[in-house]
Amino acid sequence: MPNFDASITTPQDAYEHERLAHVHPQAWNNPTPAARYQLLIVGAGSAGLVAAEAAAALGVRVALVERHLIGGTCLNTGCVPSKTLIRTARAYADMRDAARYGARVPGDIQVDFAAAMERVRHVRSHLSGGDSVRRLAADGVDVFFGNAQFTGADSLTVNGVRLCFGKAIIATGARPQVPPTPGLREAGYLTNANVFNLTELPRRLLVIGGGPLGCELAQAFCRLGAQTTIVQDVPLFLPREERDAAQILSDAFARDGIEVRLNTQVINVRMENGHKLVDLVSDDYHSTIAVDAILAGVGRVPNVEGLLLEAAGVDYAPGTGIRVDDFLCTSNPRIYAAGDVCLEQQYTDTATASAHIALQNALQNALFGGRDRLSKLVVPWCTYTDPEIAHVGLYVREANRQDIPVKTFTVPMHEIDRAVTDSEQGGFVKIHVRERSDCILGATIVTRHAGDMINEITLAMVAGVGLRTLARVIHAYPTQAEAIRRAADAYNRTRLTPRLRARLRRWLAR
Amino acid sequence: MTDSATPMDETWLDDMQRSAFGYFAQLVDPHDGLVPDTSRANSPVSIAVVGFALSSYPVGVARGWMSRADALRHSLAALRFFRDSDQSGTPQATGYKGFYYHFLDIHSGARVWQSELSMIDTALLIAGVLAAASYFGDDTPDEIELRHIADALYRRVDWCWAQDGGDTIRQGWKPECGFLHYGWEGYSEAIVLYALAMGSPTHPISGHGYHAWTATYQWENLYDGDFLYAGPLFVHHFSHAWIDFRGIRDAFMREKCSDYFENSRRAVLIQREYARLNPYGFAGYDENGWGLSACDGPSDEQQDVANETRRLFGYAARGVPYGPDDGTLSAPAVLASLPFAPEIALEGIHSMLLRYPQILTDGRLASAFNPSLAMADGAAWVSAGHYGLDQGIVLMMIENHRSGLIWQLMRGCPYLVDGLRRAGFRGGWLLQPTHHGAR
Numbered sequence: 001m002p003n004f005d006a007s008i009t010t011p012q013d014a015y016e017h018e019r020l021a022h023v024h025p026q027a028w029n030n031p032t033p034a035a036r037y038q039l040l041i042v043g044a045g046s047a048g049l050v051a052a053e054a055a056a057a058l059g060v061r062v063a064l065v066e067r068h069l070i071g072g073t074c075l076n077t078g079c080v081p082s083k084t085l086i087r088t089a090r091a092y093a094d095m096r097d098a099a100r101y102g103a104r105v106p107g108d109i110q111v112d113f114a115a116a117m118e119r120v121r122h123v124r125s126h127l128s129g130g131d132s133v134r135r136l137a138a139d140g141v142d143v144f145f146g147n148a149q150f151t152g153a154d155s156l157t158v159n160g161v162r163l164c165f166g167k168a169i170i171a172t173g174a175r176p177q178v179p180p181t182p183g184l185r186e187a188g189y190l191t192n193a194n195v196f197n198l199t200e201l202p203r204r205l206l207v208i209g210g211g212p213l214g215c216e217l218a219q220a221f222c223r224l225g226a227q228t229t230i231v232q233d234v235p236l237f238l239p240r241e242e243r244d245a246a247q248i249l250s251d252a253f254a255r256d257g258i259e260v261r262l263n264t265q266v267i268n269v270r271m272e273n274g275h276k277l278v279d280l281v282s283d284d285y286h287s288t289i290a291v292d293a294i295l296a297g298v299g300r301v302p303n304v305e306g307l308l309l310e311a312a313g314v315d316y317a318p319g320t321g322i323r324v325d326d327f328l329c330t331s332n333p334r335i336y337a338a339g340d341v342c343l344e345q346q347y348t349d350t351a352t353a354s355a356h357i358a359l360q361n362a363l364q365n366a367l368f369g370g371r372d373r374l375s376k377l378v379v380p381w382c383t384y385t386d387p388e389i390a391h392v393g394l395y396v397r398e399a400n401r402q403d404i405p406v407k408t409f410t411v412p413m414h415e416i417d418r419a420v421t422d423s424e425q426g427g428f429v430k431i432h433v434r435e436r437s438d439c440i441l442g443a444t445i446v447t448r449h450a451g452d453m454i455n456e457i458t459l460a461m462v463a464g465v466g467l468r469t470l471a472r473v474i475h476a477y478p479t480q481a482e483a484i485r486r487a488a489d490a491y492n493r494t495r496l497t498p499r500l501r502a503r504l505r506r507w508l509a510r
Numbered sequence: 511m512t513d514s515a516t517p518m519d520e521t522w523l524d525d526m527q528r529s530a531f532g533y534f535a536q537l538v539d540p541h542d543g544l545v546p547d548t549s550r551a552n553s554p555v556s557i558a559v560v561g562f563a564l565s566s567y568p569v570g571v572a573r574g575w576m577s578r579a580d581a582l583r584h585s586l587a588a589l590r591f592f593r594d595s596d597q598s599g600t601p602q603a604t605g606y607k608g609f610y611y612h613f614l615d616i617h618s619g620a621r622v623w624q625s626e627l628s629m630i631d632t633a634l635l636i637a638g639v640l641a642a643a644s645y646f647g648d649d650t651p652d653e654i655e656l657r658h659i660a661d662a663l664y665r666r667v668d669w670c671w672a673q674d675g676g677d678t679i680r681q682g683w684k685p686e687c688g689f690l691h692y693g694w695e696g697y698s699e700a701i702v703l704y705a706l707a708m709g710s711p712t713h714p715i716s717g718h719g720y721h722a723w724t725a726t727y728q729w730e731n732l733y734d735g736d737f738l739y740a741g742p743l744f745v746h747h748f749s750h751a752w753i754d755f756r757g758i759r760d761a762f763m764r765e766k767c768s769d770y771f772e773n774s775r776r777a778v779l780i781q782r783e784y785a786r787l788n789p790y791g792f793a794g795y796d797e798n799g800w801g802l803s804a805c806d807g808p809s810d811e812q813q814d815v816a817n818e819t820r821r822l823f824g825y826a827a828r829g830v831p832y833g834p835d836d837g838t839l840s841a842p843a844v845l846a847s848l849p850f851a852p853e854i855a856l857e858g859i860h861s862m863l864l865r866y867p868q869i870l871t872d873g874r875l876a877s878a879f880n881p882s883l884a885m886a887d888g889a890a891w892v893s894a895g896h897y898g899l900d901q902g903i904v905l906m907m908i909e910n911h912r913s914g915l916i917w918q919l920m921r922g923c924p925y926l927v928d929g930l931r932r933a934g935f936r937g938g939w940l941l942q943p944t945h946h947g948a949r
Contacts, residue, residue: 243696263691263692283690283691407736408739410739414831420789428832491731
């Protein structure tokens, strides 16, 4: 069994060759730089790519600088490979759970982990074609590979070559943050940056951290056959989410067979006879578990080092990243930032939305009218566990803190026909409205496809559509999204006060 | 208060209440007044159960089941024990900072099971202490002593310390690791804890702490009913055992045009609707088969009547609508709903007893039963023995329904009344001047 650590590299198969040809071709030669770029973008992840493509489409002279791979975390080591792997894991879970659907459980379910990871590489390679270097170049983007270092307020160098810009957007993203646990580095660990390189399943896996990525991968690896333990230092998973959502997730983990260690700290890691021994403490309870692999680094730290931001007059802090205002402008009025390098909410959709704002505001004098604000964004997010946990807008506790009276319309999924037909009753739709109005403040959805369902609420919030109107929207029957209409129906029924009901009764009796 | 009950109900309630009282009368240690957590062999003492016992003796006296002298003797023994107990906070002590460990050795009164110094269980104990002080108001030497000790025990509790520098009160503390990482989030049984903490003349917490806690509340419309959400039924009972919430409102309830008593009634309706819907198809669930609460439960993987295995949770806080739900129901939680929804509670408990007569042993309700899990004889799984918390809440809630005795006693407790006022409660009986009490 290999030592599951950073030494594991991606198998160099045809898929991998194709991906690298798209995202960082070996034979690539950086173009001769223009005398001055109207827009220069540092970082070719989700935010940088969106900004570069949109700017090029507008005819802006744009340069894009990338240190490593086009596509950034999302394509290479984040959303794309993780969701691909989750789909395979879900297929195995459904096989084992077939009896729940009145189907026969296959007699001999053997996980082909290598095949699952080959599919990850295949899908990743396929999707990398959409943002390939050559396509960017064909669209008019000058792509430079190399380390960017600012040399002044309007210039930087890439591997020693100087590029000048009118405006710039920094979108260098974030990287895994590894906890400073004694012995962890010596024992070796995995992060999202290398876990998708695996071709062999670790028999026993410890996941440190119960945030979205930790939860997703813990469940996926458990379903793929790893004996999985997840350790979270606070009493609930996904501490930001609603308590009920986190509780449902804990129950789902227990059903999957994940060993859940909440309110537990990892205090030490050591190697003994080829095993990684991990010392844990929960309040006063000390224990040690033996594992083959440790997945750590599920926290994220912004990539600000090595850019010589000081030379450009861009303020930043190592832990929180580049400081920006509500217009995503840095302390240098020529330079904006977008994505994980400057945002608290580190999601691909937020990164791309912020890139549009940064682009709009950076070019507003030349091309556009007004300026956009980050605070105006309505940002949904989803944790792709099974069930999925999706949220948009305010949480109740946030509304309470802001003294906004809030009322929640709750529909358990067991009230929804399609959830019952699919044996997926264990979730809910909660829509929070301002008390005595139908103004939607936020929503949380927990069900197998919550990520798809949350979009309807986001649309309503962006368009200023109230809950009352959603009751008039015919939802295809039977779908789980009907739960949203049911919540809207419940709202409408609350409008029928006893007084109104009495008047109606009198009128009907005439 | 007994309008809804028929004479037959009255007799039956009297029997049930008297049997519940028997738990305390039979199991109390006459030397130190301590009462075990359960009737099972080697059960330790639960400090909360002692709080229920102290609140039950006045009922026993009023109903003629115990002499006032015996009630006073048991109460005084318990108060003297806690007064003299080891408050050093060491691992083998009884308490610290005026709080007490959750479970104590039945013989020595020292901490067992490495249990936590429990803030809520101390509050339930202190509520019982103050109830006793309110009841024993005569100027005899023993009753004067009891009131003095009660006052000292209450004043000794350092509620501020239990905030650990934050806004809300922590749930527990251990000498081995300090404060536990759990805090109070969402509506829970903790109103009595906060009211006592705010009413303290020695170590009060500020109203800000209560506001910080209520800021985590969730006001939800579920099954077409608006209510302050909490899943397990006991949450809607425990503070109500001592505090009469009818007509008094804090800022949250004023804004919602409701009160906590009405909220508990709605919680009962929601429990019943959940059981009627019965999303997981458990046996015995229907409009008269409900009661998901903190209770004992089966814990091993067992074959149910449909011959398939399912997860079982042992002792757990079961709740609606998100569970956990393994088909286990708490009959005591149904009966304890009596003050809020008398007809529904009586219908429910009568129906359960008709269908599952084995849930009543020695005239007392078992903590829980699970009709989906058949035992060897084909009957539903039933929790063995009895739990003091169940018997205490049943006894007190029947009494509050019948006469309001406990509520009346606690209305006369100035500390609790001050605490409620500092928490922002207004209206109803709080408009009346406070009578003399434990102070």
